[in-house]
Amino acid sequence: MKQFFTNQLQTLKSTPKTLLLTYIIIYFCWGLGMNQFGAEMEIARFSYWWQVITCYILYMVPISILLKEYSFFNQYAYGLVAMGILEFLGYWLQTSYVYPNNILDQLFNPQNFSLGMALFFALYFPAGNWLVAKVHRLIF
Template structure:
């Protein structure tokens, strides 16, 4: 267990500017997705501030831990993380799925949460890529 602990600490020790970049990108992404899910009547958070708890407090640390792994591993570990998050959100009713939404119509009501987890697991590899490019663009050292 101590090797995992030291690995995790090493991956979480990053430049504060990188953390700020993650928080900014993920917050904007979360607000946009919550708006889109609400507008398209697919799903939404019960409260807007859940974007902070889910996207920043949950997804940013996971993204930091996964950022150095290959795309397929980030997706696989992200699938576990998002499966737990999606299940918890609907179980505790902190997320709301609109009745008979477009995903229900495509994949069926029993597969809705699985479909959401499969989709949102892409956030980790795509988010790490987007944050890396944004960070490099903004904070690249002048030579």
């Protein structure tokens, strides 16, 4: 187990700085945009704007880097676990706000809201890795 974590840490440390910066910029903008979209559409939002940094940069970027070499399906599957934990904790700790009777509640019912959010946001890992790779290749 110790070897596993050592290998994962080494993968993160060996990530080129230009690639890491590309992840940070893209995920930060993506997070701000999604938080704004969720608030404007009255679906859900972070309780504090800076949670974009903790969730998208400090949580999702390292996971994306660790998953980037996997297939789409494996990135999605592992991402689903990661996002399930994040969504559960966000609503349980009330650091995320869900607007009552939002469009997703009406469509799927409130009991399925956080599951639906986890299923959707798990796509960020394969989609984010694809986008970051394209942008990084284009620029660098």
